[in-house]
Amino acid sequence: MLVLSVVHTKGGVAKTTSAVYLATAAVRRGLSVIVLDADPQGSALLWADAAERAGDPLPFPVVTADATTMVNPPDADLVIIDTPPGYPALIDAAIDAASVVLVPTGASPLDLMRAWPTLQVTAHRPTAVLLTQVMLGSKLATEARAALEDEGVAVIGTPILRREHVRQAFASVPRDLVGYDDVLGELLGAIAEGVPA
Numbered sequence: 001m002l003v004l005s006v007v008h009t010k011g012g013v014a015k016t017t018s019a020v021y022l023a024t025a026a027v028r029r030g031l032s033v034i035v036l037d038a039d040p041q042g043s044a045l046l047w048a049d050a051a052e053r054a055g056d057p058l059p060f061p062v063v064t065a066d067a068t069t070m071v072n073p074p075d076a077d078l079v080i081i082d083t084p085p086g087y088p089a090l091i092d093a094a095i096d097a098a099s100v101v102l103v104p105t106g107a108s109p110l111d112l113m114r115a116w117p118t119l120q121v122t123a124h125r126p127t128a129v130l131l132t133q134v135m136l137g138s139k140l141a142t143e144a145r146a147a148l149e150d151e152g153v154a155v156i157g158t159p160i161l162r163r164e165h166v167r168q169a170f171a172s173v174p175r176d177l178v179g180y181d182d183v184l185g186e187l188l189g190a191i192a193e194g195v196p197a
């Protein structure tokens with residue numbers, strides 16, 4: 001069983017979006033997947049409930065989780081933990097439970113400044129940064145990758161573009177995975193090799 005925790009101490013960086021898209025990508029690959037929603041706001045659960053009501057149910061279970069559940073998650077090939085911003089105890093529990101930690105962040109210099117404290121907290125676990133909400137044609141992703149790699153931080157090779165249909169995907173099953181399948185492939189490859197991502 002692999003446990004992937006999606007973590008950032010700040011809000012609105014695409015943690016929940018990444019959890020739902022990666023879970024969808026994993027199901028398409030034939031893996032059994034469960035999403036643990038460790039966010040007291042319950043955004044992933046709300047997504048699942050709204051999708052169900054809209055007649056387009058997510059193809060994986062989303063269940064609420066706390067620090068105790070995360071230590072002993074339900075069995076699945078892949079467990080994805082969606083975490084809240086600003087709850088250090090829940091964030092630490094998700095990091096400790098993880099085979100690999102994924103830190104989504106925007107690619108601007110300000111976004112990177114906001115990501116460093118999270119990267120310090122996850123430094124003792126295999127961690128990879130995912131650049132998200134990148135504007136098409138922007139140089140920022142290249143610059144952000146260089147800045148992070150200079151500091152020894154692993155960066156997923158596929159950046160995720162800012163796309164209107166991603167904003168509209170709440171309450172439905174994502175169709176166009178906007179690169180999240182490649183992201184999942186990289187993460188699974190890194191875990192299989194036993195290499196810190």
Ligand SMILES: Nc1ncnc2c1ncn2[C@@H]1O[C@H](COP(=O)(O)OP(=O)(O)OP(=O)(O)O)[C@@H](O)[C@H]1O
Pocket residue numbers: 010011012013014015016017018039043083084085132133134160161162163164166167168
């Ligand atoms: N690739 C993308 N393109 C366009 N919009 C995006 C993309 N990824 C995420 N978003 C949007 O950004 C907003 C924040 O995303 P999301 O809720 O996933 O972040 P979060 O880190 O889980 O936030 P919170 O910390 O509040 O839980 C949402 O409106 C979402 O639709």
Ligand SMILES: [Mg+2]
Pocket residue numbers: 015016017039043082083084
């Ligand atoms: Mg969220």
